[in-house]
Each structure stands twice: as structure tokens, then as C-alpha cells.
Amino acid sequence: MYLYGVHTCASALGHKKRNILNVYVSNYDVLKTKEFAHYLPELKPQQEIIDHIVRFGKKISVKKADKNQIRNMVSEDAVHQGIVLQTEPLPFVDLSDLYQPTDKNSIVVVLDHISDPHNIGAILRSCAVFGVSGIVLTSRHSPKESALIAKIASGGLDLVPLCYVANLAQAIDKLKDDGFWSVGLAENTNKTLQDIDMKGRIAIVMGSEGDGMRRLTQSKCDFTAKLLTASTMTTLNVSQATTLALAEAYRQQLLNQ
Numbered sequence: 571m572y573l574y575g576v577h578t579c580a581s582a583l584g585h586k587k588r589n590i591l592n593v594y595v596s597n598y599d600v601l602k603t604k605e606f607a608h609y610l611p612e613l614k615p616q617q618e619i620i621d622h623i624v625r626f627g628k629k630i631s632v633k634k635a636d637k638n639q640i641r642n643m644v645s646e647d648a649v650h651q652g653i654v655l656q657t658e659p660l661p662f663v664d665l666s667d668l669y670q671p672t673d674k675n676s677i678v679v680v681l682d683h684i685s686d687p688h689n690i691g692a693i694l695r696s697c698a699v700f701g702v703s704g705i706v707l708t709s710r711h712s713p714k715e716s717a718l719i720a721k722i723a724s725g726g727l728d729l730v731p732l733c734y735v736a737n738l739a740q741a742i743d744k745l746k747d748d749g750f751w752s753v754g755l756a757e758n759t760n761k762t763l764q765d766i767d768m769k770g771r772i773a774i775v776m777g778s779e780g781d782g783m784r785r786l787t788q789s790k791c792d793f794t795a796k797l798l799t800a801s802t803m804t805t806l807n808v809s810q811a812t813t814l815a816l817a818e819a820y821r822q823q824l825l826n827q
Contacts, residue, residue: 691722
């Protein structure tokens with residue numbers, strides 16, 4: 571697969587488990603920008619030609635490509651910013667790998683049949699901002715890693731692990747066994763997120779925009795809550811709603827440090 575864009579590629583270079591095969595650039599200078607400085611400290615500002623980079627002890631080829639060659643790797647309308655990585659997908663992650671047994675505070679996001687890759691990418695970006703431990707998705711009806719998701723996530727794909735599970739209800743049970751309280755966002759409740767104690771270990775469960783959480787998923791939640799809004803229009807895009815929920819959870823967890 572091919573990843574593109576400065577922030578996406580810089581974040582991918584920093585992920586030890588990301589197997590990068592080749593780097594393609596339209597201009598070598600893109601690798602000398604501040605976004606890459608932390609990951610490629612060996613590059614010098616005066617260096618005119620870069621034929622390889624060294625990443626975690628492995629040499630990776632850098633190839634110059636013109637705009638037409640890059641367009642053949644990515645979609646026609648992709649905003650690639652002059653850099654593309656040829657890479658293998660990240661390895662699958664087990665649920666128990668998302669958090670450490672000693673973690674006092676931890677946020678996990680659980681997505682119930684969220685199928686739009688734009689939403690997944692936007693949620694990944696928000697999760698990276700608020701230090702989320704990982705995202706749990708259903709193996710079916712959920713998009714897998716892609717260049718589009720990576721670009722929208724703007725680096726979040728390589729910062730927040732995705733865990734795909736066959737049975738979401740069992741995954742929530744596992745989280746609860748490991749000390750997580752689960753709160754699902756729903757409209758048919760009187761409680762708001764501000765009424766819920768989200769300090770410690772918390773799993774935020776989000777349903778699809780069309781149908782919300784499935785009945786079994788909602789039954790597994792310890793609490794349900796809605797967003798605090800100012801008008802009768804209470805619905806938001808699922809990625810926007812997730813961002814607001816994460817902001818409240820993060821605010822509460824800061825008080826618990």
C-alpha cells in the first residue's frame with residue numbers, strides 16, 4: 571500500500587512496527603522539513619541528493635519521482651505534498667495489547683459498525699490528540715487500514731492502534747474485566763457526559779450515525795450518556811461527537827493524575 575502526505579509519512583516513519591519498503595519524493599527537500607527532523611536526524615540541510623534513509627537500523631531506498639509517477643501510486647485528487655511511502659499494513663493488534671496492566675488512566679474508543687473511512691480517519695486524529703490507548707472495531711462492517719484513512723488521520727493511524735474483533739460485546743466484557751467502565755453515547759437518556767465519572771479506565775462506545783449502537787452493544791455499557799447541547803438539534807457527525815466525548819474524558823482524567 572502507499573501512504574502519502576507530510577504528516578502521515580512522518581508519523582509512519584516513527585512507528586517501529588511499520589515495515590516501509592520505499593520512499594518516493596518529488597523533491598529531496600521534503601525530507602529535510604521540520605516534520606521529519608526528529609525521525610531523520612542524519613540528514614543535513616546542505617545535502618542535495620538523498621538516495622536512502624536509515625530507520626531503526628534499516629536502510630530504506632529513497633527514489634525521486636515526478637508528479638505523474640506519484641499520481642500512479644495514489645488517487646488523482648490525493649494531496650500528497652511530494653512524498654509517498656510504499657509500506658506494508660501495520661500488524662494486527664490484540665485487545666490486551668492496547669493498554670498496560672499498570673495504567674491508572676486509560677481511554678479506549680469502541681466503534682460499533684462505523685463504516686465510513688472518513689469518519690475512522692477523523693476519529694483516529696482526535697484519539698491521537700487526546701492520548702487514547704486504542705480503538706476497537708468490528709472485523710465486519712469496518713474499513714481496514716488504507717491510504718485515505720491515513721491521510722485524514724494526519725499521522726494518527728501510526729499513533730493510535732486499531733484492534734479488530736469478531737465479537738464487540740465480548741470485547742466490551744473483556745475491557746470491563748480489566749477494570750474499564752464503559753459509557754455509550756446515546757440520545758435516549760437523561761444523563762450527559764458531565765454526569766458520568768470518566769476518571770480512571772474508561773471505554774467510550776460510539777454507534778453508527780444511522781442506527782446508533784446495536785441493542786446488544788448498548789446493553790453491555792455500564793452507562794449511557796448524551797452530549798450537552800444548546801438546541802433541539804442534538805445530532806452531530808460521529809467523529810465530531812467522539813471528539814467532544816474524548817475532550818470531556820480527558821478533562822476529567824487530568825484531574826485524576
